[in-house]
Amino acid sequence: MSPLSKEIIEKLNKEEDIIVLxxxxxxxxxxxxxxxxxxxxxxxxxxxDEPTKDExxxxxxxxxxEEKFIPLExxxxxxxxxxx
Numbered sequence: 001m002s003p004l005s006k007e008i009i010e011k012l013n014k015e016e017d018i019i020v021l022x023x024x025x026x027x028x029x030x031x032x033x034x035x036x037x038x039x040x041x042x043x044x045x046x047x048x049d050e051p052t053k054d055e056x057x058x059x060x061x062x063x064x065x066e067e068k069f070i071p072l073e074x075x076x077x078x079x080x081x082x083x084x
Contacts, residue, residue, distance in 0.1 A: 015021055051059070076082050 012021065012024060070078075
């Protein structure tokens with residue numbers, strides 16, 4: 001925990017005025033909401049790009065390929081890597 005955090009917590013712990021504590025909590029909530037909105041807006045500003053011709057061709061080639069893939073478990077057994 002940072003020294004600033006410790007100092008703030010100690011001061012708030014000693015504070016007896018409920019109104020001051022309420023104001024601090026309200027301000028914390030305001031800051032949290034403001035930062036969440038800023039983060040949400042950053043995600044909304046991200047533009048998705050369209051795949052390039054090369055990416056489309058690679059995807060089509062992969063879909064058309066008839067290569068048979070060996071599941072990892074079978075490969076491990078064939079290479080005797082499973083310890084058995």
